[in-house]
Amino acid sequence: MIQLSNIDKFIESRFHRVFILKGIDLNIEQGEFLTLMGPSGVGKSTLLNIIGLLDEDFEGQYLFDGQSVNGMKEKQKSQLHKSEFGYIFQAYHLIDELTVYENIETPLLYRKVSGSERKSIIADLLDRFNMVAKKDLFPEQLSGGQQQLVGIARAIAGRPRLLLADEPTGNLHSAQAKEIMQIFKELNQEGTTIVQATHARENAEYGNRLIEMVDGKIINDITLR
Numbered sequence: 108m109i110q111l112s113n114i115d116k117f118i119e120s121r122f123h124r125v126f127i128l129k130g131i132d133l134n135i136e137q138g139e140f141l142t143l144m145g146p147s148g149v150g151k152s153t154l155l156n157i158i159g160l161l162d163e164d165f166e167g168q169y170l171f172d173g174q175s176v177n178g179m180k181e182k183q184k185s186q187l188h189k190s191e192f193g194y195i196f197q198a199y200h201l202i203d204e205l206t207v208y209e210n211i212e213t214p215l216l217y218r219k220v221s222g223s224e225r226k227s228i229i230a231d232l233l234d235r236f237n238m239v240a241k242k243d244l245f246p247e248q249l250s251g252g253q254q255q256l257v258g259i260a261r262a263i264a265g266r267p268r269l270l271l272a273d274e275p276t277g278n279l280h281s282a283q284a285k286e287i288m289q290i291f292k293e294l295n296q297e298g299t300t301i302v303q304a305t306h307a308r309e310n311a312e313y314g315n316r317l318i319e320m321v322d323g324k325i326i327n328d329i330t331l332r
């Protein structure tokens with residue numbers, strides 16, 4: 108599904124290049140549940156953004172479904188963004204003007220899911236995340252953890268083919284974090300490919316592969332099961 112070869116990402120400063128990613132080679136098969144781990148600042152978010160086609164300013168080759176991302180048409184990328192990828196961002200990126208319900212509904216509208224099916228999917232997620240009473244509130248009226256849950260609900264509502272999750276449980280307490288990881292595991296078993304970035308080793312245990320990063324490089328690639 109994803110083939111990254113010799114990916115470099117750098118920032119030009121006045122006197123030299125500062126590498127954020129250096130020589131990344133990574134193949135991800137459809138159906139994997141992979142965790143990127145490493146201390147803060149090693150480039151996990153940067154790599155997720157490249158994989159998610161949100162950052163095209165890199166060197167090296169990226170093939171998605173065998174096709175070079177550099178040559179992809181905007182329309183095709185936008186189609187992938189809207190209908191096949193689900194994103195969970197560290198900073199949530201909820202839409203401030205939309206309620207909890209409407210935020211979760213957005214990917215379903217893109218995917219042209221019928222009204223009654225949308226209602227049932229959203230009701231199920233609200234119930235699962237204990238957010239039924241909050242459905243008409245706006246993001247600013249929620250705690251950080253609740254906003255994170257809405258971001259997760261939105262990303263998984265449309266059952267994406269590829270789920271990209273940046274520190275998805277960073278603001279949740281441990282029971283909630285476990286529940287989210289369990290949901291990810293089920294999604295993965297139903298066919299969603301997952302790439303998550305996290306500091307939490309216990310989150311990696313739910314996946315099948317652990318990639319350890321240091322200073323913009325992959326130093327370990329471990330199969331977990």
Ligand SMILES: Nc1ncnc2c1ncn2[C@@H]1O[C@H](COP(=O)(O)OP(=O)(O)OP(=O)(O)O)[C@@H](O)[C@H]1O
Nearest residue numbers: 118127145146147148149150151152153154197304
């Ligand atoms: N646009 C940018 N300009 C300059 N430096 C950047 C830019 N984007 C990222 N960086 C730097 O690249 C490095 C990697 O950042 P990145 O957010 O990918 O790390 P991370 O491993 O996800 O960290 P965290 O776990 O804290 O989220 C950091 O040192 C960051 O300051």
